[in-house]
Amino acid sequence: MQYGFVLPADYDMAIIDERIRTKGPLLDGFPHLRFKAYLSAREHDAGFTSTENLYAPFYLWDAPEGIDGFLSGPGFATLTRDFGWPMVRTWMVWHVEIGPDLANARYASRRITPITAYSDLAAQRDIACADARSTVQHGALATVVGFDPTGWTQVRFCLWTAPPASPRADTQVYAVGHVSLPAAG
Template structure:
């Protein structure tokens, strides 16, 4: 599994209706994208209390071939580049993904927390602790699914959770889910 995200920070007065219409039109195109475990079309909206307007899709890939086809195979990521310029694409190697009690329900919200691992520590300990936290999170009411991944170039750990409703008092960046492509999600949770 591989996690990937790009973030498009938009002006404060940007009409997020443009993004909502774009997702409504294009979101179903990735529903059965080969190699994709899931794609959460995420936004932060100042009108709903967010600090910024942002479009920030988050992906969990079953294989790198699908991720490569998406990024430089034309038609998909090219549309983002043409509309907004080429954003930085962050990616992490997956540690584990877990289905929650609401896996069969639509996802309405998402949370993402990112932390750097201490430079003088073997990653086994902090990643192991993150996996224990992941398994606890996955049992919470309202959890659709949750994943932990690591960027070993920065030694950065990301914990991403999809929720069927409001996340409650969970730390991290909060997003609204506009569409969730889940054609091959079950393969993530072997």
């Protein structure tokens, strides 16, 4: 799941940094949350493919009850009061690869690509899953791949310790301010 806010070019992004610093730990251990990456991008920052200032957290849930619990809860109500009512994108997850050092993520990349009508979805899924495994073997801390059958798109989301080398033009790169993880136990 991901929602995002495009912020004005003159927006003080230190406000987003502070929000992440203070509110990020509040979702640590949230029910059914595999992880939440608190993401931001600054217009024209070196190494980022952003032409806008963005605040766009990405969530991986292990059950629909987690999405409902968050979207129906006080945290989302506060977010919408502060920033407006976002479109929330969701994908059916094809595959997840998570390495042991997820909390060390400092960068993220997200690519959303169209799925051509009448595509062989099983073949696309197999390729995406193999790509996810390979990406983690080559340095990503986590990779999530999935698809949205309402808009026929595929998502590839990765977390990194360093900015991804030579991201494609259709890839959004973000800074990661905090990663919320399940409760230890």
